[in-house]
Amino acid sequence: MVGVRHPRPDLGKTGPVNDRDMSELLEELKSAIAEADGLAGDDRAHLDDLVRRIEVEADEDEDDDPNIIDHIEDAIGRFETEHAGVVQTINRIANALSAGGI
Numbered sequence: 001m002v003g004v005r006h007p008r009p010d011l012g013k014t015g016p017v018n019d020r021d022m023s024e025l026l027e028e029l030k031s032a033i034a035e036a037d038g039l040a041g042d043d044r045a046h047l048d049d050l051v052r053r054i055e056v057e058a059d060e061d062e063d064d065d066p067n068i069i070d071h072i073e074d075a076i077g078r079f080e081t082e083h084a085g086v087v088q089t090i091n092r093i094a095n096a097l098s099a100g101g102i
Contacts, residue, residue: 022058022096026051029089036083043079047086050075054093068097 033039033047050071057068065071072094080087 019058022093025089025093025096026055026058029054029086029093032083032086032089036086039083046078047075050090054097057097069094072097 029047029051033044033051036044039047053065053068053071057065072090075090076087076094079090
């Protein structure tokens with residue numbers, strides 16, 4: 001997506017992020033999904049489900065989803081050509097989760 005604004009482009013690039021930073025990344029992803037042109041209903045549902053899974057994963061009180069990285073990689077492969085802005089934010093979230101030991 002052209003013109004995606006990243007208010008904090010440093011988030012998720014170097015080291016783990018705190019809860020507030022993860023919340024910002026998730027809000028950025030939700031915005032990117034909402035603004036994505038030509039996103040079919042099933043694709044939007046797939047991304048909304050991914051957001052929900054990431055929110056659960058980021059919640060320290062919840063059990064880790066051993067498949068979260070698979071879900072993220074699936075979304076990256078599925079959307080990388082047509083929705084680059086969404087994928088860029090998903091990559092940053094994956095980096096942040098990885099840096100946090102997930």
